[in-house]
Amino acid sequence: MIFMKQQYSNILVPVDGSQNAEKALERAIKIAQRDHGRVEVLNVIDVKQFTSSFGGVMSGTGDMIYSTFEYIQDYLTKLKAKVNAEGFDNLGVHARFGSPRVIITEDFPNDYPIDLIVIGKTGLSAVERFFVGTVTDSVIRTAKCDVLVV
Template identity: 30%
Template sequence: MYKRILVPVDGSETCEKALASALQLAKESQGRVHLVHVLDELAYLTGYEYSADLLQVARDFAQKVLVDAADKARAAGVPADTKLMELPGGRLGELIAGEARNWDADLVVVGTHGRRGVSRVLLGSGAEQVLRLSPVPVLAVRSSEPA
């Protein structure tokens, strides 16, 4: 079964559902989770003097997301480690796929909002990128309702 499960987390309700599923799988297989949060620095750089402040707030939030996820893993009795990854203008799917290879993951568990139509085209789909590029199986956990 799956012993090394990579879980991208962002603090959203959908990712919380994915994390719960990953923790259940890891507990049943006596596995472990690798919790990653991807920070896109370019999204916070505005050219104004407050850009550095915004980036620090984003880093602080990212660390909190990782700590909260690790606390949930610990409460579930699942070994976990965390990693903050920075994405300077790259593609989320490529970064997660690379981390899955580097960490030797057996499975990636992602949350997906299940967007369709125009909202999917405009907002993109990080989960779809991961599905297409991952070197290992991917479990996509949907939010309760398609967006």
């Protein structure tokens, strides 16, 4: 049972295929069902992962990006079908290219009236978090709406 006084009508769930992201989606759906809201599922393809440390684009990058995008589209389509089969159909799925930190907290909320972000906790080690931080940490600090970490 979820006990929250605030009602949310537009919930964003960033997903990356991890168990934590799936748990976040489950929680978001429960909140949306309670509040008769909508859930927007978002995967952000970080284009920085396709560049070299010297700032150049690696050879074959176009094919890699296209393959990644196809994989993500397939993942999101299957995720939506699974959620619909479980009885929840007020769900949109989206894939975007760019910085996850910027897309999740700035760009996507400018296109959709998001009032809650439900995000999975990080899977990084303490050392990795120290050196690079996490998308979750950034979302908590910079989002212009409520954030629930699952």
